Amino acid sequence: MSALRVLKAILGSHASLALAAMLALGAGMAPSPVSAQGILPIVSCTGNHAATWSPGVTNATVLHTVTTDTSWSCTQLIALPVLTSASSHEQFTAPFNCNNLFSTAPITWTIHWSDNGGPATSSFTFTATVAPVNGNLVVTAPGNITTGRYAGRSATAVFTLLNLGATLNAQCSSATGVTSASGPSTFLIL
Incomplete structure (x- = not known):
């Protein structure tokens, strides 16, 4: 199959990628800086992210154990x-x-x-930034795949922690603080 036919097949069969991006934006997720540049990903993933903090986060700075669990459904868009x-x-x-x-x-x-x-794993190294969007906190994490599958590629994860802005205002001054947050996530590998 020619490269042109492969590209047409990929772009034609992945209209769902555009739909997923629009749905992500509708859910309050900010577009990643990479996708905003119009670069097509080679892997596109959507799913859910959950984070817990122990002890709960309050206005005082203390040491917390942070646990995150993220799961995605992914489509490889090359070949x-x-x-x-x-x-x-x-x-x-x-x-x-x-x-x-x-x-x-x-x-x-x-x-x-x-x-x-x-390879069954990838190491994803990133630096996160946070922005409040419609009462949610949107965490944008651009970085690189440093080892394993897709090594050498850039990647961006976006996590929308639903209603965390309102939760922070209500629970930061409480004794228990903020103990968890969750919401949708995307992960793109370029």
Whole structure:
């Protein structure tokens, strides 16, 4: 099959990618800087993200154990389209408070792929930024795949923590603080 035919097949069969992007925007997710540049991803994933903080985050800066669980349904958009799922489970300890829930230091997550398409993991190193959008907190995490499957490629994850803006206002001054947040997530590999 010629390269032109492959490209037409990929673009024609992935109108759902455009629909997913529009749905993500409608759900309050900000477009990633990479997708805003018009670069087509080679892997497009959508799913859910959940984070917990122990002890709960309050206005005081203390050491917290942070646990994150993310799961995605993914489509590889190069060569022959491949459907797969991916997940990440991370746990780390860091000092936070309600005014600073996220670290600006680079973070590395291990992405676990569920198919047999080569290396079963990818190391995704990123730096996150946070923006309030319609009462939610949108975490944009641009970075790179440093090892494993898709090594050398750039990637961006976006996590929308639903209603976290309102939760912070209501729970930061309480004794228990903010203990969890969740919402939709996208993950694009370029």
